[in-house]
Amino acid sequence: MLKQLALALAGTVCFALTPASAQTKTVTLWHPFTLETDMIYGGIKSFNESQSEYKIDARIVPGPQIATELIKAIATGSVPDLVTLDNPVVASFSAQGTLTDLTDLVSKSTYIKPNVYFEGPWASGLWKSKIYAVPRDANTLALCYNADMFKAKGLDPNNPPKTWSELSAAAEKLKDPAKNVYGFGFSAVQGEEGVFQWLPFLHQAGGSVSKLNTPEAAEALKFWADMVKNGTASKDVINQRQYEVTNTFMAGNSAMVLCGPWELPRLQTDAKFDWKLALLPVKDGKNIKASALGGYDWVVPKGAQQVNGAFKFIEFMSNPKILNEGWATGRLAPRNDVVVQNPLWPQAYSIYREQLQSARARGPHPQWPDISKAIQTAMQEALTGTKPADQALAEAAKKIEPILAKTPL
Amino acid sequence: MKQPRFRRLGALPLAGIPHAVFATAFVLLYLFPIYWMFISGLKSTAEIFANPPTFVPRQPTLASFEYIFLRENVLRYLRNSLAIAIPVTVLTLLLGSMGAYAMSRLRGRLVDVALVLVLLLQVFPEALLATPMFIIFKSLGILNTFAAVILATASKTLSFALVILRPMFRQVPYELEEASFVDGCTPLQTFRLIVLPIMRVPLIVVGTLSFVQAYGQFVYAMTLMSQQELQPATVGIYSFVGAEYADWHRVMAFSSIFVLPILVLFLFLQRRIVAGLTAGALK
Amino acid sequence: MLATRTALLHVFLFVPIAYLLAFVGFPIVYNVIMSVQEVNLGNIADLVRPFVGLDNYREVMADASFRKVFINSLVFVGVNVVAQVSIGLGLAMFFAQRFPGASFLRGLLLASWMLPALVVGALWKWMFATEYGVANFVLRALGLIGSPVHWLSDPAVALTSVTIANIWFGMPFSMILIAAALTSVPLELYEAAALDGAGATARFRYITLPAIRPALLAIACLVTIYTMRAFDLIFAMTQGGPLDASNVLPLLSYQFSFQQFQFGVGSAIGTFAFVIVFGVALVYVRTLKKEGGE
Numbered sequence: 002m003l004k005q006l007a008l009a010l011a012g013t014v015c016f017a018l019t020p021a022s023a024q025t026k027t028v029t030l031w032h033p034f035t036l037e038t039d040m041i042y043g044g045i046k047s048f049n050e051s052q053s054e055y056k057i058d059a060r061i062v063p064g065p066q067i068a069t070e071l072i073k074a075i076a077t078g079s080v081p082d083l084v085t086l087d088n089p090v091v092a093s094f095s096a097q098g099t100l101t102d103l104t105d106l107v108s109k110s111t112y113i114k115p116n117v118y119f120e121g122p123w124a125s126g127l128w129k130s131k132i133y134a135v136p137r138d139a140n141t142l143a144l145c146y147n148a149d150m151f152k153a154k155g156l157d158p159n160n161p162p163k164t165w166s167e168l169s170a171a172a173e174k175l176k177d178p179a180k181n182v183y184g185f186g187f188s189a190v191q192g193e194e195g196v197f198q199w200l201p202f203l204h205q206a207g208g209s210v211s212k213l214n215t216p217e218a219a220e221a222l223k224f225w226a227d228m229v230k231n232g233t234a235s236k237d238v239i240n241q242r243q244y245e246v247t248n249t250f251m252a253g254n255s256a257m258v259l260c261g262p263w264e265l266p267r268l269q270t271d272a273k274f275d276w277k278l279a280l281l282p283v284k285d286g287k288n289i290k291a292s293a294l295g296g297y298d299w300v301v302p303k304g305a306q307q308v309n310g311a312f313k314f315i316e317f318m319s320n321p322k323i324l325n326e327g328w329a330t331g332r333l334a335p336r337n338d339v340v341v342q343n344p345l346w347p348q349a350y351s352i353y354r355e356q357l358q359s360a361r362a363r364g365p366h367p368q369w370p371d372i373s374k375a376i377q378t379a380m381q382e383a384l385t386g387t388k389p390a391d392q393a394l395a396e397a398a399k400k401i402e403p404i405l406a407k408t409p410l
Numbered sequence: 411m412k413q414p415r416f417r418r419l420g421a422l423p424l425a426g427i428p429h430a431v432f433a434t435a436f437v438l439l440y441l442f443p444i445y446w447m448f449i450s451g452l453k454s455t456a457e458i459f460a461n462p463p464t465f466v467p468r469q470p471t472l473a474s475f476e477y478i479f480l481r482e483n484v485l486r487y488l489r490n491s492l493a494i495a496i497p498v499t500v501l502t503l504l505l506g507s508m509g510a511y512a513m514s515r516l517r518g519r520l521v522d523v524a525l526v527l528v529l530l531l532q533v534f535p536e537a538l539l540a541t542p543m544f545i546i547f548k549s550l551g552i553l554n555t556f557a558a559v560i561l562a563t564a565s566k567t568l569s570f571a572l573v574i575l576r577p578m579f580r581q582v583p584y585e586l587e588e589a590s591f592v593d594g595c596t597p598l599q600t601f602r603l604i605v606l607p608i609m610r611v612p613l614i615v616v617g618t619l620s621f622v623q624a625y626g627q628f629v630y631a632m633t634l635m636s637q638q639e640l641q642p643a644t645v646g647i648y649s650f651v652g653a654e655y656a657d658w659h660r661v662m663a664f665s666s667i668f669v670l671p672i673l674v675l676f677l678f679l680q681r682r683i684v685a686g687l688t689a690g691a692l693k
Numbered sequence: 694m695l696a697t698r699t700a701l702l703h704v705f706l707f708v709p710i711a712y713l714l715a716f717v718g719f720p721i722v723y724n725v726i727m728s729v730q731e732v733n734l735g736n737i738a739d740l741v742r743p744f745v746g747l748d749n750y751r752e753v754m755a756d757a758s759f760r761k762v763f764i765n766s767l768v769f770v771g772v773n774v775v776a777q778v779s780i781g782l783g784l785a786m787f788f789a790q791r792f793p794g795a796s797f798l799r800g801l802l803l804a805s806w807m808l809p810a811l812v813v814g815a816l817w818k819w820m821f822a823t824e825y826g827v828a829n830f831v832l833r834a835l836g837l838i839g840s841p842v843h844w845l846s847d848p849a850v851a852l853t854s855v856t857i858a859n860i861w862f863g864m865p866f867s868m869i870l871i872a873a874a875l876t877s878v879p880l881e882l883y884e885a886a887a888l889d890g891a892g893a894t895a896r897f898r899y900i901t902l903p904a905i906r907p908a909l910l911a912i913a914c915l916v917t918i919y920t921m922r923a924f925d926l927i928f929a930m931t932q933g934g935p936l937d938a939s940n941v942l943p944l945l946s947y948q949f950s951f952q953q954f955q956f957g958v959g960s961a962i963g964t965f966a967f968v969i970v971f972g973v974a975l976v977y978v979r980t981l982k983k984e985g986g987e
Contacts, residue, residue, distance in 0.1 A: 252459025
């Protein structure tokens with residue numbers, strides 16, 4: 002009793018010492034967005050100006066470090082109020098009970114209605130039918146190609162490859178070893194980014210993560226491995242992160258690459274040639290449209306001091322008006338009621354918007370990092386020629402099987 | 411009177427010219443990567459990927475540097491880096507000279523244990539140490555202060571300083587200390603007035619190296635301080651390099667800006683350090 | 694007077710050691726404890742976690758990548774130690790001769806060690822890029838290679854590439870330390886040897902080397918410890934890939950902890966590295982004693 006009293010007294014004393022906190026509560030936010038044109042900057046500014054109850058105090062945490070920093074914060078019991086997390090990693094946190102359940106808050110929200118969100122992004126925040134995250138943005142992959150090179154090699158720049166066979170034929174034609182030009186570029190880096198880029202091919206071939214020891218899956222991996230083997234794609238793809246793949250495209254070392262919309266601002270200012278976008282090709286005979294789903298989710302770590310303030314900001318940022326601004330840095334809205342009028346890069350916008358319809362989520366699964374690691378290893382083995390694709394994938398399947406037996410996808 | 415250490419290359423300065431030419435060529439070649447970093451920062455987007463690469467920028471531009479200066483709060487970053495690195499250096503030298511002196515003078519198992527301990531404590535990757543460090547500083551109530559990062563970083567530089575300084579302190583002849591006792595100095599005075607001045611040069615060397623390590627520290631600053639305004643330049647660079655998009659010429663421009671102060675400081679100090687070294691640390 | 698001195702020395706020893714034990718000892722104990730517990734995201738904030746004995750260690754030993762990475766670490770550290778100390782010694786002796794600009798040029802070399810490891814990694818990754826990297830361009834222009842080398846994407850080459858970068862990064866530091874050690878060799882010895890007509894090789898063999906052997910050992914030991922925990926540089930260059938070809942223990946431990954969220958296993962790997970360095974440290978102290986210098 003005495004202790005409680007003392008604590009309460011201490012509380013009031015501190016309160017009195019920091020007058021600002023008497024009215025305005027500070028909501029701490031971690032995010033990785035370094036482009037000052039990102040919607041988060043405008044959002045924070047107008048949120049802080051629009052009301053005086055809460056003030057967002059934002060901190061940039063480097064993208065690859067954000068999960069690491071959140072883990073440290075959880076381990077030490079000093080969590081921020083709000084974090085943007087890469088969506089496949091969210092389930093690892095929610096399944097272990099380290100995030101605040103937002104189900105009730107969402108049910109009372111005016112802006113955030115589960116049914117207006119695209120299925121994939123929304124699913125990434127769910128765990129055991131509870132809502133732990135609200136999608137902030139969505140992205141996916143499309144085929145980006147150098148129209149000037151198409152013309153130079155006698156290809157029709159208005160008729161990009163639509164199937165795998167057209168893709169490899171075009172890539173074959175576009176490659177020019179004397180000039181260090183590869184036909185096709187993608188990221189197969191040992192990391193989540195590599196898996197993100199390969200999964201569309203797996204799905205297009207009719208394969209799935211839960212069945213990697215199938216001919217379909219092997220074909221998808223072999224498609225990539227063969228391109229590396231015959232020099233249509235660079236051997237370096239296994240060490241290139243996505244932005245580095247885009248670098249090779251902008252440098253004119255790759256005629257076509259897999260490319261996300263977040264690269265658009267950079268392509269616009271820095272690519273000195275005519276570049277165009279196309280939907281991802283589909284596999285001949287299968288015609289399964291598929292792409293990868295990426296994007297960031299808002300999460301409130303368990304133990305956050307300002308859950309209500311954090312959610313208020315999530316709501317603010319989910320306002321279609323704000324989400325509209327996302328496209329300025331190539332961020333698509335994760336919901337179907339936001340359509341940007343007169344978008345920048347109109348052709349790209351329609352391509353990505355359409356591609357998003359067939360984008361599939363990774364997971365959600367609490368052990369997605371382990372599943373992803375198994376796939377990464379198989380990719381590296383096949384692409385370096387260490388093991389044939391089917392064997393590499395069979396081994397990956399063996400690692401994934403017990404994980405999925407415990408918790409299915 | 412300075413003496414040639416190995417071979418006197420003739421009395422005439424001319425005799426050393428071939429050596430000097432070779433040495434210059436070697437150093438230039440060795441530092442080529444740093445040159446490459448600077449000129450890459452000066453290249454345009456088109457030129458950065460030019461094949462064949464240009465060894466002298468055709469159209470040098472400050473655009474990347476401008477970009478970094480406009481976007482990143484470079485001066486604040488650098489000020490924070492110094493606010494961490496300077497106290498770390500002082501703390502390291504203070505504790506390091508004490509410990510190394512003791513380890514060089516005491517005998518027996520105690521010193522062995524201490525030495526093994528010092529070596530061992532350097533092994534764990536910082537990424538794994540950062541979490542428990544956070545717990546310590548949280549209970550001390552000094553999270554989000556430079557003090558936390560300084561104390562954490564100095565633990566790394568201190569081990570290093572102890573290992574480097576210990577054999578150097580051993581070279582101070584005990585006779586000097588005895589003489590000083592005879593003159594009526596207390597042991598503490600002897601340490602301060604006799605031993606430390608003799609060790610001036612090694613201390614400058616270790617101080618410089620500690621400074622550099624502290625300046626390049628990242629993990630502790632990242633984890634122990636959550637306020638943007640306090641973060642040092644390394645965190646800025648990591649945010650930049652780790653982003654979804656990083657352009658090489660801008661990364662290189664940022665890196666150039668970051669290393670320029672230490673390189674300048676180093677160029678300024680290195681003559682003293684190296685001159686001191688060649689003159690013999692203990693004469 | 695002697696008693697006061699001994700007391701002062703003990704205080705001098707105690708203060709820095711206590712400091713280190715407080716700020717590094719506790720974190721290490723924390724990690725060692727985690728290595729015998731089952732730790733996941735759900736219980737990482739708890740103090741009491743399920744005790745699993747040596748399960749994490751068993752898991753580590755059974756892991757195929759661990760064996761590979763363990764050998765990588767030994768190769769990486771071994772090559773670094775040999776290269777940094779021998780090149781450093783050669784250069785230190787070269788620069789110890791008097792010629793115009795000797796000390797200035799020697800000091801300049803240290804510039805590579807001044808860069809943060811992440812920047813060094815990014816820089817070398819860029820220079821080692823297959824198509825537009827400057828390394829392949831220069832080697833090709835000199836006619837040393839026919840087709841471009843896949844520095845970072847060929848599993849057979851990646852470890853060599855990160856080793857080259859790390860030697861470049863660390864060697865000047867070893868060199869300066871060796872240079873400092875060389876100044877401690879009494880000049881009279883050289884003068885006497887010169888009078889006896891000893892050649893350069895003999896002087897090196899019988900005077901320089903014995904005189905600086907303890908220092909060389911200390912430096913080799915330091916290089917071992919610093920390369921043992923190399924992290925940023927490899928992280929920036931290859932992230933340990935392809936296929937763990939360039940991975941080392943600290944990075945693997947980080948990957949288990951913060952990418953796979955298997956904190957117990959990550960800590961076990963860290964502890965493993967700790968045990969290895971414990972061995973190195975013991976050898977180091979014993980060798981110092983045998984040298985008779987102690």
